[in-house]
Amino acid sequence: MADYDLVIRNAKVVTEDRQLDGDIAVKDGQVVALEPAIAGKGRREIDAGGKFVLPGGVDSHCHIEQKSGFGIMCADDFYTGTVSAAFGGTTTVIPFAAQHRGMSLRQVVKDYHEAATPKAVIDYAFHLIVTDPSPQVLGQELPALIKDGYTSFKIYMTYDAMKVSDYQMLDILALARRDGALVMVHAESHDMINWLAHHLVDQGHVAPKFHAIAHARIAEAEATNRAISLARLVDAPLLLVHMSEIEAIETLRQAQEKGLKIFGETCPQYIALTADDMDKPGVEGAMWCCSPPPRDSEAQEAVWAALKDGTFQTFSSDHAPYQFNAGGKIPKGDKTTFKEMANGVPGLEVRMPLLFSEGVQKGRITLQQFVALTATNHARLYGLYPRKGTIAVGSDADFAIWDADKEVTLDWKMLHDNVGYTPYAGRQIKGWPITVVSRGRVVVEGGKLNAQRGSGQFLPCASPDSSKPLGQTSPELQAMSRFGAKPLF
Numbered sequence: 001m002a003d004y005d006l007v008i009r010n011a012k013v014v015t016e017d018r019q020l021d022g023d024i025a026v027k028d029g030q031v032v033a034l035e036p037a038i039a040g041k042g043r044r045e046i047d048a049g050g051k052f053v054l055p056g057g058v059d060s061h062c063h064i065e066q067k068s069g070f071g072i073m074c075a076d077d078f079y080t081g082t083v084s085a086a087f088g089g090t091t092t093v094i095p096f097a098a099q100h101r102g103m104s105l106r107q108v109v110k111d112y113h114e115a116a117t118p119k120a121v122i123d124y125a126f127h128l129i130v131t132d133p134s135p136q137v138l139g140q141e142l143p144a145l146i147k148d149g150y151t152s153f154k155i156y157m158t159y160d161a162m163k164v165s166d167y168q169m170l171d172i173l174a175l176a177r178r179d180g181a182l183v184m185v186h187a188e189s190h191d192m193i194n195w196l197a198h199h200l201v202d203q204g205h206v207a208p209k210f211h212a213i214a215h216a217r218i219a220e221a222e223a224t225n226r227a228i229s230l231a232r233l234v235d236a237p238l239l240l241v242h243m244s245e246i247e248a249i250e251t252l253r254q255a256q257e258k259g260l261k262i263f264g265e266t267c268p269q270y271i272a273l274t275a276d277d278m279d280k281p282g283v284e285g286a287m288w289c290c291s292p293p294p295r296d297s298e299a300q301e302a303v304w305a306a307l308k309d310g311t312f313q314t315f316s317s318d319h320a321p322y323q324f325n326a327g328g329k330i331p332k333g334d335k336t337t338f339k340e341m342a343n344g345v346p347g348l349e350v351r352m353p354l355l356f357s358e359g360v361q362k363g364r365i366t367l368q369q370f371v372a373l374t375a376t377n378h379a380r381l382y383g384l385y386p387r388k389g390t391i392a393v394g395s396d397a398d399f400a401i402w403d404a405d406k407e408v409t410l411d412w413k414m415l416h417d418n419v420g421y422t423p424y425a426g427r428q429i430k431g432w433p434i435t436v437v438s439r440g441r442v443v444v445e446g447g448k449l450n451a452q453r454g455s456g457q458f459l460p461c462a463s464p465d466s467s468k469p470l471g472q473t474s475p476e477l478q479a480m481s482r483f484g485a486k487p488l489f
Contacts, residue, residue, distance in 0.1 A: 003040030004032065005440055006397070011048040015055065015390050016372040024053065026397040029439040034393055044442070046435065048401050055371055055391050056091025056398030056438060057352050058378035060127075061184075061241055061265060061316030063344065064095040065115045068322075069161030072342045075321040075328060075418045078119035079453055081348060084417040086443050086451065088349035089433030091122050091398040092388050092459070094378070096154060098129040100161070105130070105141040109150065113458065120456030121449070122438045123396075125382065127184065128153035131161070133168050143179050149460025151383050151467065152182045154241070157223045158190040158291075166230060173236035174488060180463030182381065183231075184239045187223035187248070188292060192216060197339050206337035208285030212275035212293040214338065220292050221247035228255050228262055234488070235473040237261035237466055239381065242318050244270045244292040246302040253311045261470055263381065265314040268347045268354045269294050270303045272424060286329045286341045288423050290320065304364050307373060313381065315373040317351040320344020321419040346419045350410060354424065356402070356431040383462035397440040400433035408432055416449075 006026040013020045013034065025033035025040065033040075064081035066074050076084065085093050097112040099105050105128060116124060128145065130137065130153050142153070155172055156162040164172070169185075176183045197214040200206070205213075224240055228251065231238040243249055243266050255262040273294035278285035288294065306312045322328035322342040330336040347354075352374050359365040365373070379389025386395050408414070408429040412422045436444035443451040477488060 002043035004042040005044065006437070006442070007038060007042030007045045008053060008401070009045060009047045010050055011053040011401070012050060013053050013391055014367050014371055015392070016368050016376040019367070024391065024399070026440040029397055031391060031393055031395050031397050034391065046401070052367070052402040052404060053391070053399050054089070054402055055375040055389055056400055056436065057089050057374045058092040058094070058384070058389050059085060059090045059317050059319070059348060059351060060094040060314060060378040060382055061267070062093055062095050062319035062348055063321070064093065064319070066096055066098050067100070068342055069100070069159050070331070070342065072322060072328060072331065075323045075420070076319070078116040079121065080416065080418040081319070082120045082122045082124070082456055083449055084349040084415060086122050086436050086438065086449070087416045089352045089400040089402070089436055090348065091436065091438040092124065092384070093122065094125045094127055094382060096129045097126045099131050101132040103132065105137055105145060109145065116458070118454045121443060121451035121453065122456045123459055124456055125384065125459040125461050126150055130155055130172060131164065133164060133172055138171055138175055142175055146179045146181050146463070151180065151461045151463050152184060154184040154186065156186045157227065158186065158188040158193055163190050166226070169227070169230050170234060173231055173238070174234045176467065177234055177236040177469050180467045182237055182239060182464065182467040184241050185227045186242070187220060187227045187240055188215060189219040189223045192219040192222065201337060201339060208283060208289050208338050208341065209275070209279040211289045211338040211341070212278055215291055215293050217245045217247065217295065220245040221251065224248040224251050228260070231262065232260065233474045234477070235469045235471065237263070237469065239263040239265060241265045241316070242267050242270070242292060243312070244295055244299060244303070246299055249302050249306050249311060253306070256311065259470070261466065263466065264306065264312045265316055266303050266307065266312050267316055267318045268351055269318070269345055269423070271300055271358055272354055272427065274300070277423065283330050283334055283336055286336065287324055287421055288345065289338065289341050289343060290318070290345045291343045307359065308365055308369070312373070313377045315351070315355055316378070317347035318344070319346055319348040321346040321417055323420045345423045346417055349415050349417060350422065350424055353408070353429050353432050357429040361430050381464055381466045383464035384459060388459070397437055399437050401435040402431060403434045404431045406430070406432040406434065
């Protein structure tokens with residue numbers, strides 16, 4: 001009779017802080033032993049052959065089965081999206097339950113559960129996107145949802161259909177501070193972008209390459225500084241997502257050096273693409289359009305430096321998949337201007353292999369940093385650690401066997417999303433996950449999927465340490481109580 005459900009033998013087990021050569025034993029979906037040589041037998045045994053076994057990735061920024069602000073539905077639903085994630089070594093995704101104006105957040109969450117439950121093949125949690133912080137939302141729905149395990153939400157400083165005002169941001173940040181949630185922010189200056197875009201379009205400059213000009217670097221830098229200032233006013237932790245720009249990165253670094261709880265994230269497009277990729281005939285360049293846009297080689301080096309020195313805590317895909325047709329990227333076909341294109345690029349499946357190949361294999365980051373950036377830090381930030389994000393006794397048995405020598409030329413036909421193209425086509429990758437285990441289930445093996453639709457589980461998130469304030473509110477807020485005003489917290 002078997003002692004365990006699964007045993008992985010002869011593995012180089014890597015976590016964020018150590019490497020152990022040995023075996024992993026799994027029972028009832030959890031790691032129950034991690035030793036140099038496990039004596040018991042497994043109902044199923046896999047010989048890793050001395051290959052790296054890394055924690056299953058946690059992708060905490062991806063858009064799945066979500067409508068954009070323009071009303072365009074993502075190409076991937078919760079089946080194709082989670083299948084694609086699994087083949088790329090990711091075993092947990094945290095997509096967004098997106099509120100559009102006038103919608104109840106409670107109903108939004110219900111709708112996303114109905115979409116995910118019958119389709120997801122790996123585990124998932126939800127962030128909320130808040131676009132309409134009404135008294136009902138702030139007073140009742142958000143506090144209740146935080147208690148139910150939705151402990152992070154995203155707000156936008158740009159896009160007409162999505163953005164909130166600075167005043168509304170302060171309301172949301174203050175609520176998150178009080179109730180133990182983490183706010184993520186898309187930081188770009190809406191008026192700068194609109195002003196530039198208006199003048200470009202007015203002069204007939206409508207090709208995709210002008211997207212990068214309208215979404216100017218200073219628009220990201222200014223909004224980053226403003227978002228940090230708003231968070232400082234109310235002593236609220238903050239995560240700046242998909243950072244791409246040198247000055248914004250330096251502003252983040254300076255905030256962290258002051259001891260502020262300001263976190264940063266970047267994505268594959270900012271280490272692998274540049275604005276020049278959008279300079280293609282007709283509207284072809286739309287396939288490389290996302291916000292903020294890729295910059296240049298100098299910005300890429302700044303991104304790598306921030307990944308290496310810990311300024312960035314997470315590396316996410318920001319998977320925003322739209323097919324290249326009138327129902328997706330280019331709603332007006334060849335007549336689509338850069339202002340009308342659906343923003344975003346796919347990246348769920350290639351997120352970890354790209355960082356492994358460009359980062360670990362080329363000596364830019366260590367293997368332990370790779371694990372932290374792709375798994376552990378995500379789980380910590382969003383209240384899922386140590387259940388997710390590591391390989392340890394008591395943790396969910398989520399891990400992948402990596403063939404560090406496997407060489408792959410990226411092509412959409414080898415991927416598993418529903419997009420129809422990849423912006424990374426032709427790129428040479430060295431290192432790929434060949435066997436993927438989710439909660440003890442071998443979900444990917446030999447290039448085949450072994451997981452059933454709906455076998456993924458929803459994960460309520462705890463309020464993480466990252467959401468706790470430092471207790472350093474601004475002098476003005478401190479003065480309110482001294483002068484007899486009612487404290488805000």
